[in-house]
Amino acid sequence: MSEKLVKIDRIDRRILELLQKDGGLSNQELAEKVGLSASPCLRRVKALEEAGIILKRVTVLERKKLGLALTVIILIGMDRHTPERFEEFESRVAELSEVQECYLITGQDADYMLKVVIPDMDAYHVFLLNKITRIPGVSGVHSSFVLRRVIDSMELPLAYC
Amino acid sequence: MSEKLVKIDRIDRRILELLQKDGGLSNQELAEKVGLSASPCLRRVKALEEAGIILKRVTVLERKKLGLALTVIILIGMDRHTPERFEEFESRVAELSEVQECYLITGQDADYMLKVVIPDMDAYHVFLLNKITRIPGVSGVHSSFVLRRVIDSMELPLAYC
DNA sequence: ACAAACTTCGCAAACACTTTGCGCAGCGGT
DNA sequence: ACCGCTGCGCAAAGTGTTTGCGAAGTTTGT
Numbered sequence: 001m002s003e004k005l006v007k008i009d010r011i012d013r014r015i016l017e018l019l020q021k022d023g024g025l026s027n028q029e030l031a032e033k034v035g036l037s038a039s040p041c042l043r044r045v046k047a048l049e050e051a052g053i054i055l056k057r058v059t060v061l062e063r064k065k066l067g068l069a070l071t072v073i074i075l076i077g078m079d080r081h082t083p084e085r086f087e088e089f090e091s092r093v094a095e096l097s098e099v100q101e102c103y104l105i106t107g108q109d110a111d112y113m114l115k116v117v118i119p120d121m122d123a124y125h126v127f128l129l130n131k132i133t134r135i136p137g138v139s140g141v142h143s144s145f146v147l148r149r150v151i152d153s154m155e156l157p158l159a160y161c
Numbered sequence: 162m163s164e165k166l167v168k169i170d171r172i173d174r175r176i177l178e179l180l181q182k183d184g185g186l187s188n189q190e191l192a193e194k195v196g197l198s199a200s201p202c203l204r205r206v207k208a209l210e211e212a213g214i215i216l217k218r219v220t221v222l223e224r225k226k227l228g229l230a231l232t233v234i235i236l237i238g239m240d241r242h243t244p245e246r247f248e249e250f251e252s253r254v255a256e257l258s259e260v261q262e263c264y265l266i267t268g269q270d271a272d273y274m275l276k277v278v279i280p281d282m283d284a285y286h287v288f289l290l291n292k293i294t295r296i297p298g299v300s301g302v303h304s305s306f307v308l309r310r311v312i313d314s315m316e317l318p319l320a321y322c
Numbered sequence: 323a324c325a326a327a328c329t330t331c332g333c334a335a336a337c338a339c340t341t342t343g344c345g346c347a348g349c350g351g352t
Numbered sequence: 353a354c355c356g357c358t359g360c361g362c363a364a365a366g367t368g369t370t371t372g373c374g375a376a377g378t379t380t381g382t
Contacts, residue, residue, distance in 0.1 A: 016222060023184055024218035028339060037361050042340070044359095055221045057185035061177060061317050065214045068317055073266055073274055090311045097318035104309035105234055113234055113305065119321050144274065148265035150251045154315060156222050156229055157258035160280050189368060198332050203370070205330095 006051040008161050011036065015044055016053070020155045023057040058154075068117050070124055070145065074132070075110035077140030085137040086111075092135045098127060110142070167212040169322055172197065176205055177214070181316045184218040219315075229278050231285060231306065235293070236271035238301035246298040247272075253296045259288060271303070 006012070014034045018025060025033075031041035048054045063069070078085055086104070093102050093114070101115040118124050124143075132138060167173070175195045179186060186194075192202035209215045224230070239246055247265070254263050254275070262276040279285050285304075293299060 016220075019220035020222060021219070022217065023220035026339070027341095038340075039342080039362085040360055051226065052223055053226045055223050056183065057218055057220050058182070058315060059177075059180035059184040059218050060216045060315055061181060062213055062216050063317055065212065066317055066319065067321055071264070073264065094312060097316075097320055099312055100315065100317075101313050102311040103232070103234065103307045103313075104311065105305040105307055107303075107305040110305070112311075117317055123321070142268070144266040144268040144271070146264045146266055150263040150265065150273075151255060151260055152262050152264075154219060154221055154261065155258075156224055156227055156261075156278055158227065159258055160228055160284070187368065188370095199369075200333085200371080201331055 006047055006053065008053075012044060012048065013158050013161055015041070016048065017158055019045075019054070020158075063117055067119050070118050070120055071149070072116045072118065072124060073144040073146065074112075074114040074116060075140075075142040075144075076112040076114065076132070076138055077109065078111045078137045079139040080137060081111070089135055089137055096127075096131055098131075110140070167208055167214065169214075173205060173209065174319055174322055176202070176209070178319055180206075180215070181319075224278060228280050231279050231281055232310070233277045233279065233285060234305040234307065235273075235275040235277060236301075236303040236305075237273040237275065237293070237299055238270065239272045239298045240300040241298060242272070250296055250298055257288075257292055259292075271301070 008016075011034050015030065018030060018033055027042045027045065028038050030045070031038045034041060036044075045054065063071075078089065089112070090102070090104075093099055093112075098116050098118050099114055100117055101113075103113050104111060105113050116124070116127065118127055128141070128143070132141060169177075172195050176191065179191060179194055188203045188206065189199050191206070192199045195202060197205075206215065224232075239250065250273070251263070251265075254260055254273075259277050259279050260275055261278055262274075264274050265272060266274050277285070277288065279288055289302070289304070293302060
Protein backbone atom coordinates (compact mmCIF):
# COMPACT_ATOMS: atom_id res chain seq x y z
CA MET A 1 0.00 0.00 0.00
CA SER A 2 2.13 2.85 -1.22
CA GLU A 3 -0.97 5.02 -1.67
CA LYS A 4 0.44 7.47 -4.12
CA LEU A 5 -1.59 10.32 -5.45
CA VAL A 6 -3.24 9.97 -8.85
CA LYS A 7 -4.97 12.66 -10.78
CA ILE A 8 -8.00 11.02 -12.35
CA ASP A 9 -8.40 12.13 -15.95
CA ARG A 10 -11.15 11.29 -18.39
CA ILE A 11 -9.65 7.92 -19.30
CA ASP A 12 -9.17 6.87 -15.68
CA ARG A 13 -12.77 7.71 -15.01
CA ARG A 14 -13.86 5.65 -17.95
CA ILE A 15 -11.75 2.75 -16.69
CA LEU A 16 -13.33 2.98 -13.26
CA GLU A 17 -16.81 3.18 -14.73
CA LEU A 18 -16.28 0.08 -16.84
CA LEU A 19 -14.59 -1.92 -14.10
CA GLN A 20 -17.28 -1.06 -11.58
CA LYS A 21 -19.84 -2.58 -13.90
CA ASP A 22 -17.74 -5.52 -15.02
CA GLY A 23 -14.75 -6.50 -12.96
CA GLY A 24 -14.24 -9.52 -15.18
CA LEU A 25 -13.17 -7.48 -18.18
CA SER A 26 -9.78 -8.53 -19.44
CA ASN A 27 -7.18 -5.80 -19.71
CA GLN A 28 -7.30 -6.18 -23.45
CA GLU A 29 -11.06 -5.66 -23.67
CA LEU A 30 -10.81 -2.74 -21.29
CA ALA A 31 -8.02 -1.16 -23.33
CA GLU A 32 -10.06 -1.40 -26.48
CA LYS A 33 -13.12 0.14 -24.83
CA VAL A 34 -11.20 3.14 -23.52
CA GLY A 35 -9.25 3.58 -26.75
CA LEU A 36 -5.82 2.65 -25.49
CA SER A 37 -3.42 -0.17 -26.20
CA ALA A 38 -2.98 -2.87 -23.60
CA SER A 39 0.16 -1.62 -21.90
CA PRO A 40 -0.81 1.93 -20.88
CA CYS A 41 -4.21 0.62 -19.88
CA LEU A 42 -2.70 -1.95 -17.57
CA ARG A 43 -0.36 0.65 -16.12
CA ARG A 44 -3.32 2.89 -15.33
CA VAL A 45 -5.23 0.10 -13.63
CA LYS A 46 -2.15 -0.78 -11.58
CA ALA A 47 -1.72 2.86 -10.62
CA LEU A 48 -5.35 3.06 -9.52
CA GLU A 49 -4.81 -0.04 -7.37
CA GLU A 50 -1.59 1.40 -5.94
CA ALA A 51 -3.40 4.61 -5.12
CA GLY A 52 -6.01 2.63 -3.21
CA ILE A 53 -8.81 3.82 -5.48
CA ILE A 54 -9.43 0.33 -6.77
CA LEU A 55 -9.94 -1.68 -3.60
CA LYS A 56 -10.69 -5.20 -4.79
CA ARG A 57 -12.69 -7.39 -7.13
CA VAL A 58 -15.56 -9.49 -5.90
CA THR A 59 -17.85 -12.06 -7.43
CA VAL A 60 -21.59 -11.51 -7.15
CA LEU A 61 -23.70 -14.62 -6.67
CA GLU A 62 -27.39 -15.15 -7.31
CA ARG A 63 -29.12 -15.47 -3.93
CA LYS A 64 -32.19 -17.26 -5.18
CA LYS A 65 -30.17 -20.05 -6.76
CA LEU A 66 -28.53 -20.51 -3.39
CA GLY A 67 -31.85 -20.77 -1.59
CA LEU A 68 -31.65 -17.33 0.00
CA ALA A 69 -35.06 -15.94 -0.79
CA LEU A 70 -35.41 -13.46 2.04
CA THR A 71 -33.69 -10.13 2.58
CA VAL A 72 -34.43 -8.16 5.72
CA ILE A 73 -33.64 -4.61 6.76
CA ILE A 74 -33.31 -4.47 10.52
CA LEU A 75 -33.22 -1.33 12.62
CA ILE A 76 -31.75 -1.85 16.05
CA GLY A 77 -31.73 0.39 19.09
CA MET A 78 -29.31 0.02 22.00
CA ASP A 79 -30.19 0.50 25.63
CA ARG A 80 -27.08 2.45 26.60
CA HIS A 81 -24.82 4.38 24.27
CA THR A 82 -21.47 3.41 25.69
CA PRO A 83 -18.39 2.42 23.66
CA GLU A 84 -18.37 -1.01 25.33
CA ARG A 85 -21.92 -1.73 24.23
CA PHE A 86 -21.13 -0.71 20.67
CA GLU A 87 -17.89 -2.65 20.50
CA GLU A 88 -19.52 -5.79 21.81
CA PHE A 89 -22.43 -5.45 19.41
CA GLU A 90 -20.19 -4.85 16.42
CA SER A 91 -17.88 -7.75 17.06
CA ARG A 92 -20.82 -10.08 17.59
CA VAL A 93 -22.48 -8.93 14.37
CA ALA A 94 -19.23 -9.31 12.43
CA GLU A 95 -19.38 -13.03 13.22
CA LEU A 96 -22.73 -13.49 11.51
CA SER A 97 -22.40 -14.54 7.89
CA GLU A 98 -26.05 -13.66 7.21
CA VAL A 99 -25.30 -9.96 7.78
CA GLN A 100 -24.29 -8.29 4.53
CA GLU A 101 -24.30 -4.75 5.83
CA CYS A 102 -24.18 -3.14 9.23
CA TYR A 103 -23.99 0.60 9.81
CA LEU A 104 -23.97 2.76 12.86
CA ILE A 105 -26.39 5.55 11.99
CA THR A 106 -27.79 8.81 13.27
CA GLY A 107 -31.42 9.10 14.31
CA GLN A 108 -33.60 8.82 17.37
CA ASP A 109 -35.29 5.57 16.34
CA ALA A 110 -32.29 3.38 15.77
CA ASP A 111 -28.57 3.07 16.31
CA TYR A 112 -27.78 0.34 13.80
CA MET A 113 -29.12 -0.62 10.42
CA LEU A 114 -28.49 -4.17 9.25
CA LYS A 115 -29.16 -5.94 5.99
CA VAL A 116 -29.57 -9.66 6.40
CA VAL A 117 -29.85 -12.38 3.75
CA ILE A 118 -31.42 -15.66 4.79
CA PRO A 119 -33.39 -18.58 3.31
CA ASP A 120 -36.86 -17.96 4.72
CA MET A 121 -38.99 -16.77 7.62
CA ASP A 122 -38.30 -19.82 9.74
CA ALA A 123 -34.58 -19.28 9.48
CA TYR A 124 -35.06 -15.58 10.13
CA HIS A 125 -37.05 -16.27 13.22
CA VAL A 126 -34.29 -18.48 14.56
CA PHE A 127 -31.67 -15.92 13.54
CA LEU A 128 -33.40 -13.06 15.30
CA LEU A 129 -34.08 -14.94 18.52
CA ASN A 130 -30.82 -16.81 18.81
CA LYS A 131 -28.38 -14.36 17.35
CA ILE A 132 -29.56 -10.76 17.40
CA THR A 133 -31.64 -10.43 20.52
CA ARG A 134 -29.01 -12.36 22.47
CA ILE A 135 -26.48 -9.58 22.00
CA PRO A 136 -26.21 -7.47 25.17
CA GLY A 137 -27.64 -4.00 24.85
CA VAL A 138 -30.04 -4.69 22.00
CA SER A 139 -33.28 -3.13 23.16
CA GLY A 140 -35.39 -2.33 20.14
CA VAL A 141 -35.57 -4.34 16.93
CA HIS A 142 -37.65 -3.47 13.89
CA SER A 143 -37.67 -5.74 10.83
CA SER A 144 -38.65 -4.66 7.33
CA PHE A 145 -38.77 -7.29 4.62
CA VAL A 146 -37.57 -6.58 1.11
CA LEU A 147 -40.42 -7.01 -1.38
CA ARG A 148 -38.61 -5.78 -4.46
CA ARG A 149 -35.00 -5.07 -5.27
CA VAL A 150 -35.07 -1.95 -7.42
CA ILE A 151 -31.34 -1.24 -7.23
CA ASP A 152 -28.72 -3.35 -5.51
CA SER A 153 -25.10 -2.56 -6.31
CA MET A 154 -21.86 -1.23 -4.93
CA GLU A 155 -21.26 1.22 -7.76
CA LEU A 156 -20.15 4.68 -6.77
CA PRO A 157 -21.24 7.80 -8.63
CA LEU A 158 -18.24 9.07 -10.58
CA ALA A 159 -19.95 12.24 -11.70
CA TYR A 160 -18.48 14.18 -8.76
CA CYS A 161 -14.83 13.44 -9.61
CA MET B 162 -28.29 -18.31 -20.36
CA SER B 163 -28.73 -22.03 -20.55
CA GLU B 164 -29.35 -22.13 -16.79
CA LYS B 165 -28.60 -25.76 -16.28
CA LEU B 166 -28.89 -27.35 -12.90
CA VAL B 167 -25.76 -27.84 -10.83
CA LYS B 168 -25.46 -29.78 -7.64
CA ILE B 169 -23.14 -27.79 -5.44
CA ASP B 170 -20.65 -30.07 -3.74
CA ARG B 171 -18.00 -29.21 -1.20
CA ILE B 172 -15.53 -28.01 -3.81
CA ASP B 173 -18.07 -25.79 -5.56
CA ARG B 174 -18.92 -24.21 -2.26
CA ARG B 175 -15.27 -23.55 -1.58
CA ILE B 176 -14.91 -22.00 -5.02
CA LEU B 177 -17.88 -19.71 -4.38
CA GLU B 178 -16.57 -18.75 -0.97
CA LEU B 179 -13.17 -17.81 -2.34
CA LEU B 180 -14.53 -16.01 -5.37
CA GLN B 181 -16.97 -14.00 -3.29
CA LYS B 182 -14.08 -12.67 -1.24
CA ASP B 183 -11.68 -12.19 -4.13
CA GLY B 184 -13.05 -12.08 -7.64
CA GLY B 185 -9.60 -11.24 -8.92
CA LEU B 186 -8.19 -14.67 -8.16
CA SER B 187 -6.71 -16.30 -11.22
CA ASN B 188 -8.04 -19.71 -12.11
CA GLN B 189 -4.65 -21.16 -11.27
CA GLU B 190 -4.59 -19.68 -7.77
CA LEU B 191 -8.17 -20.76 -7.23
CA ALA B 192 -7.40 -24.29 -8.40
CA GLU B 193 -4.52 -24.56 -5.97
CA LYS B 194 -6.60 -23.30 -3.05
CA VAL B 195 -9.39 -25.80 -3.67
CA GLY B 196 -6.99 -28.66 -4.32
CA LEU B 197 -7.69 -29.19 -7.99
CA SER B 198 -5.68 -28.74 -11.15
CA ALA B 199 -6.47 -25.81 -13.41
CA SER B 200 -8.71 -27.53 -15.92
CA PRO B 201 -11.40 -29.08 -13.73
CA CYS B 202 -11.42 -25.91 -11.65
CA LEU B 203 -12.09 -23.76 -14.69
CA ARG B 204 -14.79 -26.16 -15.82
CA ARG B 205 -16.53 -25.84 -12.47
CA VAL B 206 -16.42 -22.05 -12.53
CA LYS B 207 -17.82 -22.05 -16.06
CA ALA B 208 -20.57 -24.43 -14.98
CA LEU B 209 -21.45 -22.16 -12.06
CA GLU B 210 -21.67 -19.22 -14.47
CA GLU B 211 -23.80 -21.22 -16.89
CA ALA B 212 -26.10 -22.20 -14.06
CA GLY B 213 -26.55 -18.54 -13.20
CA ILE B 214 -25.13 -19.01 -9.72
CA ILE B 215 -22.17 -16.79 -10.50
CA LEU B 216 -23.79 -13.61 -11.74
CA LYS B 217 -20.90 -11.28 -12.45
CA ARG B 218 -17.65 -9.79 -11.20
CA VAL B 219 -17.47 -6.23 -10.04
CA THR B 220 -14.71 -3.90 -8.93
CA VAL B 221 -15.05 -2.20 -5.57
CA LEU B 222 -13.74 1.36 -5.35
CA GLU B 223 -12.75 3.39 -2.32
CA ARG B 224 -15.36 6.09 -1.82
CA LYS B 225 -13.22 8.40 0.25
CA LYS B 226 -10.53 8.60 -2.41
CA LEU B 227 -13.24 9.62 -4.82
CA GLY B 228 -14.47 12.39 -2.56
CA LEU B 229 -17.62 10.58 -1.48
CA ALA B 230 -17.51 11.01 2.26
CA LEU B 231 -21.19 10.75 3.06
CA THR B 232 -23.49 7.73 3.02
CA VAL B 233 -27.14 8.18 3.83
CA ILE B 234 -29.92 5.74 4.57
CA ILE B 235 -33.22 7.23 3.45
CA LEU B 236 -36.65 5.92 4.36
CA ILE B 237 -39.37 7.12 2.02
CA GLY B 238 -43.13 6.93 2.34
CA MET B 239 -45.52 7.29 -0.60
CA ASP B 240 -48.83 9.12 -0.49
CA ARG B 241 -50.83 6.56 -2.46
CA HIS B 242 -49.98 2.92 -2.91
CA THR B 243 -50.85 2.51 -6.56
CA PRO B 244 -48.77 0.65 -9.14
CA GLU B 245 -48.38 3.85 -11.17
CA ARG B 246 -46.89 5.71 -8.23
CA PHE B 247 -44.44 2.91 -7.56
CA GLU B 248 -43.43 2.52 -11.19
CA GLU B 249 -42.83 6.22 -11.59
CA PHE B 250 -40.81 6.37 -8.40
CA GLU B 251 -38.69 3.37 -9.29
CA SER B 252 -37.84 4.52 -12.78
CA ARG B 253 -36.91 7.97 -11.48
CA VAL B 254 -34.70 6.51 -8.77
CA ALA B 255 -33.02 4.18 -11.23
CA GLU B 256 -31.72 7.26 -13.05
CA LEU B 257 -29.86 8.56 -10.01
CA SER B 258 -26.24 7.44 -9.91
CA GLU B 259 -25.95 8.40 -6.23
CA VAL B 260 -28.40 5.64 -5.28
CA GLN B 261 -26.57 2.40 -4.58
CA GLU B 262 -29.51 0.49 -3.22
CA CYS B 263 -33.27 0.88 -3.38
CA TYR B 264 -35.71 -1.62 -1.92
CA LEU B 265 -39.45 -1.74 -1.66
CA ILE B 266 -40.03 -2.85 1.90
CA THR B 267 -42.75 -3.84 4.32
CA GLY B 268 -43.59 -1.66 7.29
CA GLN B 269 -45.97 1.10 8.28
CA ASP B 270 -43.34 3.83 8.45
CA ALA B 271 -41.83 3.54 5.00
CA ASP B 272 -42.31 2.07 1.56
CA TYR B 273 -38.79 2.43 0.21
CA MET B 274 -35.35 2.22 1.71
CA LEU B 275 -32.52 3.88 -0.21
CA LYS B 276 -28.79 3.96 0.32
CA VAL B 277 -27.17 7.03 -1.18
CA VAL B 278 -23.48 7.87 -1.57
CA ILE B 279 -22.58 11.52 -2.03
CA PRO B 280 -19.69 13.93 -1.37
CA ASP B 281 -21.04 15.97 1.54
CA MET B 282 -24.02 17.60 3.22
CA ASP B 283 -24.27 20.40 0.69
CA ALA B 284 -24.52 17.95 -2.16
CA TYR B 285 -26.99 15.87 -0.16
CA HIS B 286 -29.17 18.86 0.46
CA VAL B 287 -29.30 19.59 -3.25
CA PHE B 288 -29.89 15.92 -4.03
CA LEU B 289 -32.80 15.63 -1.62
CA LEU B 290 -34.51 18.81 -2.70
CA ASN B 291 -33.96 18.58 -6.43
CA LYS B 292 -34.11 14.86 -7.01
CA ILE B 293 -35.97 12.96 -4.33
CA THR B 294 -38.71 15.27 -3.13
CA ARG B 295 -39.50 16.18 -6.74
CA ILE B 296 -40.65 12.65 -7.49
CA PRO B 297 -44.47 12.49 -7.50
CA GLY B 298 -45.95 10.62 -4.57
CA VAL B 299 -43.03 11.02 -2.18
CA SER B 300 -44.67 12.18 1.02
CA GLY B 301 -42.42 11.29 3.92
CA VAL B 302 -38.62 11.30 3.89
CA HIS B 303 -36.41 10.35 6.80
CA SER B 304 -32.60 10.54 6.50
CA SER B 305 -30.14 8.66 8.67
CA PHE B 306 -26.45 9.32 8.18
CA VAL B 307 -23.90 6.55 8.34
CA LEU B 308 -21.42 7.17 11.15
CA ARG B 309 -19.52 3.91 10.91
CA ARG B 310 -19.38 1.13 8.37
CA VAL B 311 -19.18 -2.05 10.41
CA ILE B 312 -19.89 -4.43 7.53
CA ASP B 313 -20.39 -3.51 3.90
CA SER B 314 -20.29 -6.33 1.40
CA MET B 315 -22.30 -8.34 -1.07
CA GLU B 316 -21.23 -11.73 0.24
CA LEU B 317 -23.93 -14.30 0.66
CA PRO B 318 -23.93 -16.83 3.49
CA LEU B 319 -23.10 -20.22 1.99
CA ALA B 320 -23.73 -22.10 5.20
CA TYR B 321 -27.31 -22.85 4.14
CA CYS B 322 -26.43 -24.65 0.89
C1' DA C 323 -21.87 -59.15 -8.71
C1' DC C 324 -20.53 -57.35 -13.00
C1' DA C 325 -20.44 -54.48 -16.83
C1' DA C 326 -21.97 -50.41 -19.28
C1' DA C 327 -22.52 -45.62 -18.89
C1' DC C 328 -21.37 -41.53 -16.71
C1' DT C 329 -18.70 -38.24 -14.26
C1' DT C 330 -14.68 -35.86 -13.20
C1' DC C 331 -9.96 -35.85 -12.78
C1' DG C 332 -4.93 -34.63 -14.44
C1' DC C 333 -1.74 -34.04 -18.20
C1' DA C 334 -0.06 -31.72 -22.06
C1' DA C 335 -0.32 -28.97 -26.22
C1' DA C 336 -2.21 -24.96 -28.36
C1' DC C 337 -3.60 -20.65 -27.75
C1' DA C 338 -4.29 -16.07 -25.68
C1' DC C 339 -3.41 -12.59 -22.59
C1' DT C 340 -0.38 -10.07 -19.43
C1' DT C 341 3.69 -7.79 -18.53
C1' DT C 342 8.13 -5.42 -19.29
C1' DG C 343 11.66 -2.73 -21.69
C1' DC C 344 12.34 0.67 -24.85
C1' DG C 345 12.07 4.37 -28.18
C1' DC C 346 9.19 8.18 -29.67
C1' DA C 347 5.89 11.97 -29.55
C1' DG C 348 3.53 15.77 -27.20
C1' DC C 349 3.50 19.36 -23.63
C1' DG C 350 4.99 22.88 -20.22
C1' DG C 351 8.52 25.61 -18.30
C1' DT C 352 12.75 28.24 -18.85
C1' DA D 353 13.93 26.61 -29.17
C1' DC D 354 15.51 23.30 -25.89
C1' DC D 355 15.14 20.27 -21.87
C1' DG D 356 12.66 17.35 -18.95
C1' DC D 357 8.52 15.04 -17.93
C1' DT D 358 4.65 12.28 -18.99
C1' DG D 359 2.31 8.92 -21.37
C1' DC D 360 1.77 6.24 -25.68
C1' DG D 361 2.47 2.06 -28.72
C1' DC D 362 5.27 -1.78 -30.26
C1' DA D 363 7.30 -6.09 -29.63
C1' DA D 364 9.32 -9.82 -27.06
C1' DA D 365 9.19 -12.64 -23.10
C1' DG D 366 6.71 -14.62 -19.53
C1' DT D 367 2.28 -16.59 -17.63
C1' DG D 368 -2.08 -18.09 -17.54
C1' DT D 369 -6.17 -20.02 -19.98
C1' DT D 370 -8.35 -23.38 -22.57
C1' DT D 371 -9.20 -27.76 -24.97
C1' DG D 372 -8.75 -32.66 -26.18
C1' DC D 373 -7.94 -36.93 -24.39
C1' DG D 374 -7.12 -41.11 -21.71
C1' DA D 375 -7.50 -42.92 -16.98
C1' DA D 376 -9.75 -43.56 -12.61
C1' DG D 377 -13.62 -43.73 -9.75
C1' DT D 378 -18.78 -43.99 -9.15
C1' DT D 379 -23.44 -45.05 -10.14
C1' DT D 380 -27.18 -47.78 -12.62
C1' DG D 381 -29.25 -51.65 -14.47
C1' DT D 382 -29.40 -56.45 -15.22
